[in-house]
Amino acid sequence: MRFNSHVDRLLAVTVGLVNGLTPGLDGGRQVLAPTGAALVREVEEAVRGAAYNPSPTRAQAEALLPFVEQARAVFEAADRGDTARAARLVNALLLDSEARAALDEFDGEYHLHFHGPDTTFARGWAAGIASALAMALGGNIYRRLGVCEAPACDRVYVDASKNSHKRFCSTRCQSRVKAAAHRARQ
Numbered sequence: 001m002r003f004n005s006h007v008d009r010l011l012a013v014t015v016g017l018v019n020g021l022t023p024g025l026d027g028g029r030q031v032l033a034p035t036g037a038a039l040v041r042e043v044e045e046a047v048r049g050a051a052y053n054p055s056p057t058r059a060q061a062e063a064l065l066p067f068v069e070q071a072r073a074v075f076e077a078a079d080r081g082d083t084a085r086a087a088r089l090v091n092a093l094l095l096d097s098e099a100r101a102a103l104d105e106f107d108g109e110y111h112l113h114f115h116g117p118d119t120t121f122a123r124g125w126a127a128g129i130a131s132a133l134a135m136a137l138g139g140n141i142y143r144r145l146g147v148c149e150a151p152a153c154d155r156v157y158v159d160a161s162k163n164s165h166k167r168f169c170s171t172r173c174q175s176r177v178k179a180a181a182h183r184a185r186q
């Protein structure tokens, strides 16, 4: 995996975790914080990859929650333009998760990856979340963190476009707002 695709994957997982685990509104629909088996299911869905399909325990899924809640606060601060607060929160996440960078060998090449202090599910992903947000805020101007602008929606997104035009969490929210504007004009 190239470094950028590693970071993009970590950011996509972070968005999935924040949107799946933190309560609020999703395109007019109320989102409750999942607990128990539902929480485990949401975590599994968010982290699943092409050749990666883990089954975390309930305790492991719950251990990830404080990091995901902190990640939401980072998106909210970044969305408001409060970069100083977002950076403070990310620095706290990096400390709490004990994220560390390491060169991993794959197919004869070395790739820069982020790991937790041990190989448990929660600690590994806590480090992944912290590192992804750090790379988004400090490492690459083309990955902006935002909160959906559509009414009755607070799901988060990462804008990877060069000219920063993303405003909504999904095409569903985008079409909802477009349709409302169209109706208002008539």
Ligand SMILES: [Zn+2]
Binding pocket: 026, 027, 148, 149, 150, 153, 154, 155, 168, 169, 170, 173
């Ligand atoms: Zn939305």
